[in-house]
Amino acid sequence: MQKIAILGGGNLGQAIAWGLLESKSCTAEQLYVTRNRVERLNALKEEGVKVSNNNLEAVQCSQIIILAVKPYKILDVLDGIRLALTPEHIIVSVATGITTEQILSAAQKELSVFRAMPNTAIAIRESITCICAKNANETERQKIVDLFNNLGQAVEIQEELMEAATVLGACGIAYVLRFIRAMMQGGIEIGFGAEIASTIATQTVKGAAELLIKGGKHPEEEIDKVTTPKGCTISGLNEMEHRGFSSSLIKGILNSYQKIEK
Numbered sequence: 001m002q003k004i005a006i007l008g009g010g011n012l013g014q015a016i017a018w019g020l021l022e023s024k025s026c027t028a029e030q031l032y033v034t035r036n037r038v039e040r041l042n043a044l045k046e047e048g049v050k051v052s053n054n055n056l057e058a059v060q061c062s063q064i065i066i067l068a069v070k071p072y073k074i075l076d077v078l079d080g081i082r083l084a085l086t087p088e089h090i091i092v093s094v095a096t097g098i099t100t101e102q103i104l105s106a107a108q109k110e111l112s113v114f115r116a117m118p119n120t121a122i123a124i125r126e127s128i129t130c131i132c133a134k135n136a137n138e139t140e141r142q143k144i145v146d147l148f149n150n151l152g153q154a155v156e157i158q159e160e161l162m163e164a165a166t167v168l169g170a171c172g173i174a175y176v177l178r179f180i181r182a183m184m185q186g187g188i189e190i191g192f193g194a195e196i197a198s199t200i201a202t203q204t205v206k207g208a209a210e211l212l213i214k215g216g217k218h219p220e221e222e223i224d225k226v227t228t229p230k231g232c233t234i235s236g237l238n239e240m241e242h243r244g245f246s247s248s249l250i251k252g253i254l255n256s257y258q259k260i261e262k
């Protein structure tokens with residue numbers, strides 16, 4: 001297994017680091033994480049992960065370089081590590097909106113570059129991660145897809161869809177969480193305490209997702225099974241649709257997309 005450096009050990013960078021360790025994608029000794037406030041990486045350090053604020057050293061010690069700083073810092077960080085980059089390095093950027101062209105032009109080298117868009121469920125190895133590649137050969141592509149498959153599920157997409165992937169996958173977590181909260185609020189109003197309402201809502205969402213993932217069905221096929229003619233499910237569902245349920249979700253997704261495209 002090749003050594004991995006994560007430059008930017010913040011929320012996402014640390015979640016990736018823990019996921020890599022838990023999935024045994026690499027050992028603690030094969031992982032190097034950087035950030036400015038190094039003391040915030042103590043938990044990883046105690047596991048045996050090398051931590052510092054020295055990006056150059058991290059790059060010199062590693063082959064796969066995961067860039068997990070904020071988008072506005074990516075090009076500066078690349079500028080700082082440029083001299084240590086060799087054709088053997090693979091760059092993986094998780095920064096929203098920074099293109100592979102921008103990364104290559106900042107690196108000033110013909111490297112294999114990937115963009116990966118995970119979501120926060122990566123912390124529990126349940127992320128969907130959309131990946132696109134530039135200059136990568138088949139072995140390198142498989143290596144990066146395998147790495148993110150160990151942290152949930154990875155899919156390869158065209159780079160022009162990376163912004164759409166950000167909306168549907170990364171922002172999508174927030175849409176689903178708000179849906180769960182609304183279900184809980186309804187559950188409380190019809191008689192449940194908050195805790196049991198949360199258990200019922202979360203397990204129902206998990207079960208619905210698993211029905212589609214494991215059964216490979218279209219959602220409407222599963223909906224047909226629970227909508228008895230003249231029954232309470234179809235009555236509630238139609239009321240939600242009259243009030244704009246599907247259309248408000250679709251409009252929200254389009255709104256997020258328009259915002260990210262600006």
Ligand SMILES: NC(=O)c1ccc[n+]([C@@H]2O[C@H](COP(=O)([O-])OP(=O)(O)OC[C@H]3O[C@@H](n4cnc5c(N)ncnc54)[C@H](OP(=O)(O)O)[C@@H]3O)[C@@H](O)[C@H]2O)c1
Nearest residue numbers: 008009010011012013035036037068069070071094095096
């Ligand atoms: N959060 C998400 O759901 C999500 C999903 C997909 C993609 N992303 C992308 O992931 C990236 C990180 O997001 P985040 O939410 O994890 O942000 P974050 O918590 O602010 O993490 C960024 C980290 O970068 C560190 N940093 C700043 N300058 C650095 C430098 N020169 N060298 C090394 N480390 C440096 C910061 O360390 P100090 O605080 O010590 O300065 C901080 O720990 C962003 O580009 C974002 O677009 C996030």
